Amino acid sequence: GLNSPFVGELYDKQMLELSTGTGAYDLLMFNPGWMGDYVDFLLPLDEYMDKWDPAWDDIHSGFQEWENTYGGKRYSLTLDGDIIMMYYRKDLFENPKEKTAFKAKYGYELTLPKTWDQLLDIAEFFRRDTDGDGKIDFWGYADQAKRGRSFYWYLLRYIAYSSPDPQFFDPETMEPLINSPEAVNALENYKKAIDLAPPGVLGWEWDELYSAFMKGNLALSIHWPDEGKRHVELETAVPGAQMGYALPPGVEKD
Numbered sequence: 001g002l003n004s005p006f007v008g009e010l011y012d013k014q015m016l017e018l019s020t021g022t023g024a025y026d027l028l029m030f031n032p033g034w035m036g037d038y039v040d041f042l043l044p045l046d047e048y049m050d051k052w053d054p055a056w057d058d059i060h061s062g063f064q065e066w067e068n069t070y071g072g073k074r075y076s077l078t079l080d081g082d083i084i085m086m087y088y089r090k091d092l093f094e095n096p097k098e099k100t101a102f103k104a105k106y107g108y109e110l111t112l113p114k115t116w117d118q119l120l121d122i123a124e125f126f127r128r129d130t131d132g133d134g135k136i137d138f139w140g141y142a143d144q145a146k147r148g149r150s151f152y153w154y155l156l157r158y159i160a161y162s163s164p165d166p167q168f169f170d171p172e173t174m175e176p177l178i179n180s181p182e183a184v185n186a187l188e189n190y191k192k193a194i195d196l197a198p199p200g201v202l203g204w205e206w207d208e209l210y211s212a213f214m215k216g217n218l219a220l221s222i223h224w225p226d227e228g229k230r231h232v233e234l235e236t237a238v239p240g241a242q243m244g245y246a247l248p249p250g251v252e253k254d
Helices: 010-019 032-041 046-051 061-068 096-106 116-125 151-162 181-195 206-214 231-237
Strands: 085-089 139-142 218-223 243-246
Touching (some): 010 032, 032 061, 096 116, 116 181, 116 218, 151 181, 206 218, 206 231
Antiparallel strands (some): 085 218, 085 243
């Protein structure tokens, strides 16, 4: 039969096997962001795709280009095609008492955050003790912040702060832009969000962030598409809860 072991630290394990030439794998499933590291160990698939059509045209052109193709050659096939969305507790954001209290504290209307700075206000506002035991048990916002997973949540901020032309390296000199004002602003925003998040968030992966929102412990979450198609879980766990959907915030610029 087919032996498909599941490995926790996938990148480290796969790169060790690939770089040492053990030949442990015939096929790999990996994050497309790792393609640059993996490509020297992979076999181009163009010849095989031309011979045995894998329904290539069924894959969105964006994923074809960004995830599957490197240096003009095709090395992989998209399995998932993830995007990131913002989920929020519609019942809370539309609650008149919450809206009045928010405006009194911050001086503007409670709406979905259009900027990452506004998201921090929401994270602070909804952070509260709901059962009166003196302990915070509800939070406005949290990230999937475990090391190795947190990059996407930083990337969302970095792209916004660096718009309209975000780059990791200067296109002319290839100098890293990690210390640019935009990169620093993105990281500072991330740090403030972490400080307002639940305890232990630096260890959160997919499961923890998904569960926190779906169990009714967060007012707002930015995550993969899974929550939306399972909105009934939230509505069952929290009577009266309603899930809303939107795009992640950006940054206001002159």
